[in-house]
Amino acid sequence: xxxxxxxxxxxxxxxxxxxxxxxxxxxxxxxxxxxxxxxxxxxxxxxxxxxxxxxxxxxxxxxxxxxxxxxxxxxxxxxxxxxxxxxxxxxxxxxxxxxxxxxxxxxxxxxxxxxxxxxxxxxxxxxxxxxxxxxxxxxxxxxxxxxxxxxxxxxxxxxxxxxxxxxxxxxxxxxxxxxxxxxxxxxxxxxxxxxxxxxxxxxxxxxxxxxxxxxxxxxxxxxxxxxxxxxxxxxxxxxxxxxxxxxxxxxxxxxxxxxxxxxxxxxxxxxxxxxxxxxxxxxxxxxxxxxxxxxxxxxxxxxxxxxxxxxxxxxxxxxxxxxxxxxxxxxxxxxxxx
Numbered sequence: 464x465x466x467x468x469x470x471x472x473x474x475x476x477x478x479x480x481x482x483x484x485x486x487x488x489x490x491x492x493x494x495x496x497x498x499x500x501x502x503x504x505x506x507x508x509x510x511x512x513x514x515x516x517x518x519x520x521x522x523x524x525x526x527x528x529x530x531x532x533x534x535x536x537x538x539x540x541x542x543x544x545x546x547x548x549x550x551x552x553x554x555x556x557x558x559x560x561x562x563x564x565x566x567x568x569x570x571x572x573x574x575x576x577x578x579x580x581x582x583x584x585x586x587x588x589x590x591x592x593x594x595x596x597x598x599x600x601x602x603x604x605x606x607x608x609x610x611x612x613x614x615x616x617x618x619x620x621x622x623x624x625x626x627x628x629x630x631x632x633x634x635x636x637x638x639x640x641x642x643x644x645x646x647x648x649x650x651x652x653x654x655x656x657x658x659x660x661x662x663x664x665x666x667x668x669x670x671x672x673x674x675x676x677x678x679x680x681x682x683x684x685x686x687x688x689x690x691x692x693x694x695x696x697x698x699x700x701x702x703x704x705x706x707x708x709x710x711x712x713x714x715x716x717x718x719x720x721x722x723x724x725x726x727x728x729x730x731x732x733x734x735x736x737x738x739x740x741x742x743x744x745x746x747x748x749x750x751x752x753x754x755x756x757x758x759x760x761x762x763x764x765x766x767x768x769x770x771x772x773x774x775x776x777x778x779x780x781x782x783x784x785x786x787x788x789x790x791x792x793x794x795x796x797x798x799x800x801x
Contacts, residue, residue, distance in 0.1 A: 620708030
């Protein structure tokens with residue numbers, strides 16, 4: 464008996480015609496399949512069929528014809544266990560107060576300003592006599608410390624906002640509070656309240672200390688308007704100057720550039736009139752610029768000369784300039800990227 468494994472196929476022999484075998488490459492016969500040892504035939508029962516493996520249960524599920532059901536349809540909307548409430552300006556004020564009191568530059572600038580106002584004011588009051596205050600108010604010593612202390616407020620006003628641009632923290636601030644106008648409003652209110660309170664209290668201490676050190680028949684007692692101008696008026700002027708610095712910092716977004724600009728605003732009107740009044744055509748401009756310069760405005764508030772006005776027109780002009788700068792800062796903050 465010949466099994467399929469023992470069968471050997473032979474290559475066909477091409478027929479030869481009268482002209483001999485066909486030309487072409489020689490053809491090789493295919494190799495025979497390897498012979499396998501004979502195996503015993505499998506004695507399987509003719510009535511036995513191949514085993515049937517049922518399909519998995521997942522593939523036997525009917526496919527729904529309608530739209531898929533919504534998951535968690537019966538559970539309702541998600542409710543956070545953390546209480547959520549709408550934010551307002553008070554939250555932004557608390558945030559800005561936390562930042563301004565935790566920054567080291569705030570302590571240094573305000574500390575130096577207080578030291579200048581108190582130190583120079585008390586030193587001037589201690590080195591003067593009662594006869595020096597026959598025509599001058601006893602609140603005058605606070606003027607000399609304020610001339611230098613205002614530069615500290617200007618620097619702090621710039622750093623309140625430009626420091627966040629320098630470190631990149633302004634992105635975090637505006638992410639936590641997307642309403643940019645609210646952020647700038649909170650910064651302005653917190654800074655103005657802090658600078659006004661610190662400056663006014665320092666000036667009031669110097670004024671009342673000088674009034675206590677110089678009293679007698681030779682001393683002219685200051686009026687209520689003079690005390691108000693030397694304390695609240697001067698504190699309001701310096702604070703508005705610092706708020707103007709904050710607006711310039713928000714516009715320029717660079718600490719060195721904003722501080723240099725504000726130093727020019729403070730010092731240039733006091734220096735330039737000396738050159739303008741050399742010309743007859745520019746003399747009136749030089750006098751008006753000198754009148755509204757920072758030293759002359761503070762001198763008017765302290766009532767150093769009877770010929771000067773009360774200082775409130777200069778204060779009003781500074782308030783108008785500061786309001787215009789703040790409006791420009793609001794517009795640019797909403798328009799530009801951080």
